[in-house]
Amino acid sequence: MKKGFALVLICLLLLTACSSNSGSKNSGNTAADTGKTENTTATEPAQAKEITIWAWDPAFNIAALEVAKAEYAKTNPDVKINIVEYAQADIIQKLNTGLNSGTTKGLPNIVLIEDYRSQSFLQSYKDSFYDLSSSIKGTDFADYKSGPTSLDGKQYGIPFDSGVTGLYLRTDYLEQAGYKLADLQDIDWKQYIEIGKAVKEKTGKALITLDPNDLGLIRVMIQSAGEWYLKEDGKTPNIAGNAPLKEAFEIYKELTESNVAKVHADWSQFVAALNSGDVASVPTGNWITPSITAEASQSGKWGIAPLPKLTVNKSVHASNLGGSSWYVMNVDGKETAADFMAKTFGSNVEMYQKLLTDIGVIGTFKAAAGGEAYSQANEFFSGQKIVSDFAAWTEQIPSVNYGINTYAIEDILIVEMQNYLNGKDIDSVLSDAQAQAESQIK
């Protein structure tokens, strides 16, 4: 009796030990599973019947996916495509935990990843993403997109929307201050602040709204000069002695000190500031267009000028903010997923015209820029051909290596920026940030 019970106890303990081990062994199992299915797909070339895609922003990315889904259904009516909407932060969490746990169950076939983060996923989870080199050509897309979407010479991402920036302006406020849109075609950031002072004096409106927790503007400025937080290798921090970064910091401080900037704390306050007419300009990515045009009463009052530039280096009037690309996961159904992407976002010029007219998506597929939709005048912006302007600026965006630590370094810089605004010397601000970045990034 006693022995029997002990035996049961031991068996139970062993069982638990096994079950707790299975977690770490899971990856092996699934790899075997995948191998099996690969074999079956090899013998029966039938495609996967169902693929799942994760993306954020229903008005933009999801809407674009719906267009692509309808387009793909014309030639492949049997494939069921599930589009799942998650917030970007949720996608990052789910991907990280899913990939890290070693089990591919629950992961999608295609996922949208922001360009600033894509390398951290590609490098951290090698073999988890499907090599698309045979499905699409990286050179078909805007050059600056190749850095984030490829690794070791292989193309992993399908470059999607352009984060090309422009300077959105309230032309009515500018006119009250004695300026025209034409006066802002070739200015630097210092001239921009001077104009802002005049606008503030004449209209009482702020020039710009800033979020102290978001250095997007700094990113925009340094990329316009072909520099980044990291050196070309994507690993060495490039903060102390980075002339564009130094000038960007100085401009940021001048913006806050010359009383032309308003402060906002989150996205909704940011959009509210634009729509309520509180600010005269927004230097940001073209994806803001739908948010600006949402306030129909301001039609005809906005215009878009090229981005102001820095005085140092080879800064140009074009830069990038945000932007994201599609990635196919190395799980069952990858061939179907790759086929879907190649036939839609990877080649379909017609579809890009539809994306632009229906949703306002400016893609980075080079061939699409020649289409008709790209040269249409926009009534909201007083007939300005904003898309062809953006398309032209897209070509000038300097390519930089975002590396894998954009947000880690930015959090260090946000703190140092506060110190700088409170009076700390700029050179020690940058060298302190450099030292901290070096100790944190390994």
Next chain:
Amino acid sequence: MHQTNSKLRFRTKSVLTGWSFVLLAVILIFVFYFYPMLQALILSFQTGTGSNLTFTGFDNYSRLLSDKTFIVSVKNTFIYLLVQVPLMIILALFISVLLNDSKLRFKGFFRTAIFLPCVTSLVAYSVVFKYLFSGNGLVNTMLLKLHLVSAPIEWITDPFWAKITIIIAITWRWTGYNMIFYLSALQNIDHSIYEAAKIDGASSTRQFFGITVPLLKPIILFTSITSTIGTLQLFDEVMNITKGGPGNATQTISQYIYNLSFKYAADFGYAATVSYSIVIMIALLSVIQFKVAGDKNG
């Protein structure tokens, strides 16, 4: 001999029967508590992004000591702890004594009203607070209307006021929770003790410090330990109201763990190390609290 043998057999049998009752719970605890804890400990000795982890010994722990962001996060967390926990406990004690007054009318209503914040969703209330305290939010509008301030207070975007906002938010959320413990303890105090004190001429303040506080001591210890643990793990409010900002002025240790895992290039090894630092801190603080406030046998 035979008797002792059967006694022994009986004892083993009863021990085994006892174990068989708790076996399932023990197994579940091992699988879902101790195994992950052990895994996390192992993880804390590894470095690398995502799944490219390599063993680096105590590297993460030495990095912890020179990591400015970590030190700031610890400092912020302890500011919340030192300001908010005593504030909340005194407030909860005060309110519970008021609500325990037998002459008070609408007791049920007041108790529910003060307890209600504890059952609201953490995220929902954080979002509401964010809007209440925003630049042109209700709080600023009221302060301006009452002429208490001349310009709107930067509740969320100023480092000092952002901390105050967080403290107000967590105090609002958790005071009622602690109050419930005090209320139930107060109801266990025999009313005759107070009557005797009254006959002896003790004032109500004297009664409070002489009777209520000493008799509530175990509960005060309990609430201060749970509040300490809660504050050291503070995450939702900061994440939703200020995102740790401005700069890292309101960032807590838990939020730093989140950032290391999901905002930056996923460094789960170092994040596990930071998690273990919280474990160590909670253990130390709980021991200290027991030593200072606990009874010798408790």
